[in-house]
Amino acid sequence: MAEINKNYKKLAAGYLFPEIARRTREFKEKHPDKILKKLGIGNTTEVLTPKVIEGLKQGVKNLANINTYSGYGDEQGKTELRLALSDYYKSKGIELTPGDFFISDGAKPDSSNIQSIFSSDSVIAIQDPAYPVYVDSNVIAGRTGEYSSEKAEYEGLIYMPCTEENNFFPSVPDKKVDLIYLCSPNNPTGAVATHNQLKSFVDYARKNKAVIIFDAAYSEYISDPGLPRSIFEIEGSKECALEINSLSKFAGFTGVRLGWTVVPEALVVEGTIPGEIRSLWNRRQCTFFNGASNIVQEGALAVFSEEGLKESKTLVKYYMENAKIIMRGVEAVGLTYYGGINAPYIWLKTPEGVSSWDFFDKLLSETGVIGTPGSGFGPGGEGFFRLSAFGHREDIESAMESIKKNLKI
Numbered sequence: 001m002a003e004i005n006k007n008y009k010k011l012a013a014g015y016l017f018p019e020i021a022r023r024t025r026e027f028k029e030k031h032p033d034k035i036l037k038k039l040g041i042g043n044t045t046e047v048l049t050p051k052v053i054e055g056l057k058q059g060v061k062n063l064a065n066i067n068t069y070s071g072y073g074d075e076q077g078k079t080e081l082r083l084a085l086s087d088y089y090k091s092k093g094i095e096l097t098p099g100d101f102f103i104s105d106g107a108k109p110d111s112s113n114i115q116s117i118f119s120s121d122s123v124i125a126i127q128d129p130a131y132p133v134y135v136d137s138n139v140i141a142g143r144t145g146e147y148s149s150e151k152a153e154y155e156g157l158i159y160m161p162c163t164e165e166n167n168f169f170p171s172v173p174d175k176k177v178d179l180i181y182l183c184s185p186n187n188p189t190g191a192v193a194t195h196n197q198l199k200s201f202v203d204y205a206r207k208n209k210a211v212i213i214f215d216a217a218y219s220e221y222i223s224d225p226g227l228p229r230s231i232f233e234i235e236g237s238k239e240c241a242l243e244i245n246s247l248s249k250f251a252g253f254t255g256v257r258l259g260w261t262v263v264p265e266a267l268v269v270e271g272t273i274p275g276e277i278r279s280l281w282n283r284r285q286c287t288f289f290n291g292a293s294n295i296v297q298e299g300a301l302a303v304f305s306e307e308g309l310k311e312s313k314t315l316v317k318y319y320m321e322n323a324k325i326i327m328r329g330v331e332a333v334g335l336t337y338y339g340g341i342n343a344p345y346i347w348l349k350t351p352e353g354v355s356s357w358d359f360f361d362k363l364l365s366e367t368g369v370i371g372t373p374g375s376g377f378g379p380g381g382e383g384f385f386r387l388s389a390f391g392h393r394e395d396i397e398s399a400m401e402s403i404k405k406n407l408k409i
């Protein structure tokens, strides 16, 4: 008799965004005339840049010509694209070879799939709050016990608290763990780790033979030159870290889909030799994935051209201007907030005694603005609320006007 993977039953009720959609729908049914302003999901809204469109068109044209048509490609990704990526990292002072890169269809699939190459009894440490996929993929893989709704925690997971006191970046675990998920700039808190903070994790990982899974999906949003954009800026990190990134937030590829994972040759865990983990990830990708779309990879190549980079940086600036408007707005109503400076997320502290979900309902009913309750990102997010800078300028402006005019603090 077939049975389901029972670990799915452990997943905490209702994934965050469907629950937001449900409450929004319910509100809309009761108030059909109210115009809603979405500052919730971190979804890009602005069109692809001209250079990217040109690249995508080239990809399509290649398929229309017998001399340039291609079918299945290298599972690891086009050599030119991996070369462009290694050049791009080099321009930031990071030495990586094209062989270190694995092109994929996005950072989310990579960050959920990567756990599959590690032992099923690995002890997992995650930042709390965190982007939900790190936790959920490990729950489904059976690395946790049951979910306690009282504690809002999974048994067996090591939660690393990110609080106002530690500027939303945790200290290293006080016990031995095997896999550590770090995300900087962070979704949802908008906090960015310093060199010293990342170094403390690299030192910990080397000492404890742990692996850091570093999600750098928002690295292009860092404008402060003193902050690290990659874990590989830290000495010794190639032995103990891999990095995941994508063009979703840098170049508006959320719907186009293109990401990459960097698995350095030097990365080792207990009982492996250099190159073995990389071979394992290659084996995984060759077995379960047939490579990123050849059209999309042409679009990605265009991003890394001189013009493409310039255009993508302008796109990032646009969203960061939105972040400034949000920060000015929440400041005007006297709410405490974090993030927003080197990240497209503003992490609000809810008013005294108001839970994250109560604040969601309050903001929606009083102002028509939809945000994301912090508690959806883990127990440490309770009492906080995320506003996203991804949106059309006029929508961001009207959302903030409504907050300034209608929110009762």
Ligand SMILES: Cc1ncc(COP(=O)(O)O)c(C=O)c1O
Residues within 6 Å of the ligand: 042, 105, 106, 107, 108, 109, 131, 183, 187, 215, 217, 245, 246, 247, 248, 253, 254, 258, 259
């Ligand atoms: C931290 C983080 N990683 C990864 C992703 C997803 O990236 P992709 O669109 O490349 O799958 C997101 C999307 O919101 C994110 O916030």
